[in-house]
Amino acid sequence: MGRRTVVVIVAALAALGLAAVPILLALAAPADLGGLAPAGDGSPSGEAINELYWFVFGICAVVFVLVEATLVLFVLRFRRRPETAAETEGPQIHGNTRLEIIWTIIPAVILVVIAVVVLVRSPAVEATGGDRSDELVVRVEGHQFYWRYVYPDGEIALDTLVLPVGRPVRLELTSYDVNHSWWVPDLTGKRDAIAGQVNELRLTPRREGSFEGGCAELCGILHAVMPTTVEVVSEAEFGDRLEALGGQDQSGDSQLALGEATWETSCAKCHGPEGAGDIGPPIARLGTLVNEEALRELVTEGLNNPDVEGYMPPVGRGWPDFQLQALIEYVRSNEALAPPEGGGGGR
């Protein structure tokens, strides 16, 4: 073997070795397959996606190995030997019609098979079949930069969604600002939340637990830190949790809890947990925080005035009055945030 051949083979082995590192890492972490397949086994529709994934992956893996093996074999077998002169030509073969037809038809047939299987399994993926009479419908709003969930009776939850195990769920996704995409990989695939339209995502959580997710569509500077958690709990616990959310529109603990959640998801991500400023300016003790009119205008219009430094998203679009009220009550109740007495007024 020539020196160059040795170099080529050694380098090829090195490349393969390096490529094997992530695979070995993956094998060392069996819990979530280390990313070799989608994670979603938390619902039958997620499971249906996984089955299709493995089906197509299997076919692709066979094709991949065949093509790469052929390539490596040809490289080794047909390399120019040291005794061969540079100008020596190989056999002058210009083509073969029969081969062309064969390798046109085979990929086409494989692809048709994949397409048929996918279309047959589509209802399972979309979870449209079965008895869905007790379906739970939750409205999901993507906002810059938090998730707002509204249960059938109007209870509001922010960033954390509680779902009962084993019950069909229909998420109705929309947005009041830019595009977002709701993705909790352990449960099922993602679906976009787009302003001006309502998209549906159906799933039936099949085991209890806490599932992490986030926004998958670039939505602005805090796109990366727009997480959501889905807590799948027993039907009984779900009832308790929902009941605890009741009364958000009246003075009380429930209202303060909503106000605190609103502060944490809509205000604190930019202005800091104490309102002392972070990406956004400090807002603690500003009169606007407790002035209902001014606050409503600020959170529904945002700040996008060329004369004012910075940009604030319209975080409060779609809020009912009681959510704004809850925020104001929470600010009033928090010593670090509440403006001094009599300090109400505009900015």
Added chain:
Amino acid sequence: MAVRTEPAVPTWREGRVTGWLTTVDHKRIGILYIVSAFFFFFAAGLMAVLMRAQLSQAGNEIVTEDSYNQLITIHGTAMIFLFVVPILAGFGNYLVPLMIGARDMAFPRLNAASYWLFLLGGLVILSSFLADGGAANSGWTAYTPLSTDEFSPGTGQDLWILGLHLTSLSSLAGAINFIVTIHNMRTPGMTWMRIPLFVWAIEAFSVLLVLVLPTISAAVTLLLLDRQVGTDFFAVENGGPVLWQHMFWFFGHPEVYIMVLPAMGMLSEVIPVFSRKPIFGYKAIAFSTIGIAFASMLVWAHHMFTIGLPDYLQAWFMITSFSVAVPTAIKIFNWLATLWRGHLWFRAPLLFCLGFIALFTMGGLSGIMLATYPVDYQAHDSYYVVAHFHYVLFGGTVFGIFAGTYYWFPKMTGRMYDERLALTHFWLMFIGFNAAFLPQHMLGLMGMQRRIYTYDRGGLFEWYNLVSSLGSFLMALAILVFVWNMAKSWRSGTRVGNDPWGADTLEWYATSPPAPHNFDRVPYVSSSRPVRDLRQRLRENGS
């Protein structure tokens, strides 16, 4: 007979610098394109290294969230509009007239205008980092409403639109120039079934550009009007968010093939020469080029499987996307068949072609996975997609571009590059590339979304990210080796003759570098391998 002799007084146009600034010679314009495009490649690559540095560990704070979004936007925009498309146009400019035996492009002045528009557009896009509020930060896809004045108030987005207009205009004029040249200026005997496969690829590239560029130009014009004049083309109540995606991807997906087809054309030139065989299945490759170009315009909504399209459209766009795989597979099989029983000469151009086949196969197959729309529900907008399109566009196109660069470097400069540095470049790049992008498939399926500037997961997730970042640094090192090789060899490489590779096509009949008028006499062509025919005749006459 009295011969009037005038001393050759160089005019200002023939100066060392002004000669390049005022040139209308397709070869000089080609080199200007290639060098400028590589400059933008290095700039956009540097942005990628910054992004990978930021993501190498959980919770890094190397760049801010806002700068990160500017980096992803300009990295993507620059790689596509300022590197891949223009450098392919540059190779086309340099090679098409030589390959078809013409003296120049059909419209030399328009050709120069195309180059200068491209350069201006590139400078606008790069310098937009200095704008008030920084560069555009809504991604290279500039989805509305995020890119509207309401959510992206800075001037960066407007400069991005201006830059896109300039480069689109450049590409459009260039594409028309290519089409006119290829259709009208082929030398006698150069029939459609004899033009080099690279010329076929440039033809398909140009036709696609003419068909789809107006869509993106219209889309960004409407966006500009919305931003500056207050029109409502992309208003939410008019279904604007989805309208933008349709307009963008009707251009955006064919753009992928615009970027891949000429690189495939380069492979179809290089592989036969370094196998010492004719290309296997010339017609199959030429027609599959057309097939890919046609099918590429029917698949755009596979970028939109999660926006809530009706089931029948999901099915339709999955099947059309699958259909692109067939002509692509035909090309791969024909290249493999060309290698079969050849005498493979392992120089850098061939190695980069083999790298293309190995990596593009991976990108093509992950494309099948993504086109399977239920799988896309998980993989869409995740790092799986990032890995996929880098396997296609870097593992494929950029490896093809390096193959072409090393292959035609002796023709363009008259000098040979340094083989040892070129092989070092290849192996660093091949290993670095796989380290950078293979783990990204797993990251995507583990739930890492695209375009996030930070993450807080440790363990395997963080390890994959670290390996990916280290791979990108290795690629940066490979690029330094490449630059050093080019700079050194251009100045002091060994001189070469017309045809250092024993190649087949007409550009190797011209001198290295070719004279301004390309050929002393009009070449006549009687097959698709005219220079080999010439060698055969010389050998027969000599014996």
